[in-house]
Amino acid sequence: MLDVLVVGGGNAALCAALSAREAGASVLLLEAAPREWRGGNSAHTRNIRCMHDAPQDVLVDAYPEEEYWQDLLTVTGGLTDERLARIAIRASSTCRDWMRGHGVRFQPSLSGALHTARTNAFFMGGGKALVNAYHRSAQRMGVAVRYDAPVDRLALRDGRFEASFVGGERIEARACVLAAGGFESDLDWLREAWGRNERGEWPAENFLIRGTRYNRGTVLRFMLDAGADSVGDPTQAHMVAIDARAPLYDGGICTRIDCVSLGVVVNREAARFHDEGEDFWPKRYAIWGRLVAQQPGQIAWSVIDAKALGRFMPPVFPGVRAGSIAELARALGLDEAAFVRTIGEYNAACRPGSFDHTRLDDCRTEGLAPPKSHWALPIDTPPFHGYALRPGVTFTYLGLRVDERAAVHFGGEPSANLFAAGEMMAGNVLGQGYTAGVGMAIGTAFGRIAGERAAAASRAQRGPAARRTTATPPGRATPADTEASDAA
Template structure:
């Protein structure tokens, strides 16, 4: 009988396991993936959004609670639990120090479209280094880690988890624990489940992260009468290079060129304002926008003036000497794309271009408009990138209390079950996204869940 059993192997799970072990509990962590692919989506991350009232470490200037809350409110459109959100924001202030104490190193933020030095702390070596540091810390503390172990069912009876059924290295294994922490993520890698809400369009989605995020634990808990939260049809989807692999392409497949380009669909028509807001607050809407176009594909079109304003794709840019030639290489109708570019160029009203701020370069008389960073596309070579929806995580999850305890549909908490990370993030992040906020939720609620699970086991 373990004191604490943690389901999952990403940031939230590791924070819970480490915290519970430091509180004196015996801890076993079950990671679905083999050791070489451990870490869930966390190994593809690179930063955490943290509140701070003064410059601290790699964080510059000030990023207080009010501004953080306002940023979250705008991207979610109010689809958030304010109490849990503010609690997360305040607790994020202590996260970098705790992370450093457990082996995570930080670096100054990168420049470019995601210049976040004032709001986000970047991990030296990225998410893989963070995951490795946490696993090393967990091992030093004496956490038992079982890799290649998929949880298939939590035996929930009379308001408590009685046993956890798994398949470990191909063999059935049942474990028991006084406390259980579910930190196994969403169902974004389960194309069949995505198809229930998106139809055949889901077949064209690319999954940016781990293929092990099948949602088995989430679906099992909901089937046992746990209260759900979040829209099952919502997902964090960004525009990524259409040439990316089906799974595990990671952050390098994302395309940051949208604010400095025009984006067209298969008919070569624009369909949304590419310059609506600064990229950290708007990049997460573009996956859904592309998902709604025919064939779930779109194309970013730009010219030589914009070529060095963003992080390039891991795949080579598609270049041409003319718009018609570029259209041919992208499989678009040359005349249609030439018409779209000509109309756009004619509508551009020059201003003071500033790639790092909401400038006054805009279009006039164009529908949809481009409200910032609008410059004519007229300088060869002309550049194109194909875009597809890249799914990071889903918003459907389980309802939790401020102590991370999981609630049943009747409002009563499960006596010995807590949740952290993507499986409960829908309580706070109902839609939209802020760069680095998922890691903040996982870190804060991972630590809460670990501490509460250990306390319960000790009692």
């Protein structure tokens, strides 16, 4: 019988598969997507947030545990399990050597990705390169992989895993890791979760999905219906303000609009609705999707002038350009008088200071509601640019409750052989909010834990006399390894 079955195909699933194989288990990974779309949301990532007490390779200065924890505490508003959060934080300090051992390469913080050189390690080639590196390592080590293999249900008995089903096919294993993501690409589920707002709108009908179209939450729904303990609010998600022209699925990083802190954001009534400069962008960018979702029509516009150009990562689509504020209002379809008034009031409220986008500077507004706390420069230098924004959902936070061993819980009791990692359990750490790179930290930490624990559970079932097989080290393939990969 197979030792460990991994359900999912992203970072957490691959980390679990590799770790279980390193521990001597036979491993099969079931990826719902076809090969060309493998990797789930991880293919769209670009970095991981890492704790470190001193400069390390691509990371400068220090980012100690307590600062990392306080950053997470701030963005979640305290809706986090500190024990599990600190496991992920501490694991992030040592994971890069393990990742390099499986072919992942890093590079310094990208130009335009402000404030991340100290906190985030970027993947050379982005998330797609990371996924491909892990698959090459999995192939060398003899991890079997099947594509176009969506799991739709499990066989469970008293909280124990017995088998999964891909259509009518039953696949048994001694232990299982669930890493199949959230439900963000199930538009009906999103609509059900968000419901109708006070204006009679169905907000989710205007959402775009930044990530994979294959995260439909099928396994998550089955587990919740089967009595697994849940965690998280179904309306909470990693939700970013993205270009309204982005595709419905798989827009990824390039659709994000990163100039919010350098200008102002207005809604359909041409009114500002939040402090654009309250904190550094990597700590606050993920609140803007939810803010836009709360606006009429779930749409807003980010507005900048020529002074902001070159200070942010440019989006894939050019913005609407105009030579005057009035002309920009007409081009954006906003009420001209209201828009001119909003910009004029903002400009008049800006107080002189020393502008510095690399720190929390003293350029702020005075007597304006909502205020702009930092980086408040008048929007007065043509050409002016406007970018239409929609809520872009990355992944949802409703998930399975786990413990420090990544074990799935039923009625408060941990399963002996069923584990979860990645977005399926990220809600234990992320009750709300987000800070750049923390999702990959959670997935990497708990993916490795889940894989190791699943391998241990498998050994326990085989009995004390069972011989522990030795996994082939990364980089060294055997004929059996190649056969397993080819068969996948």
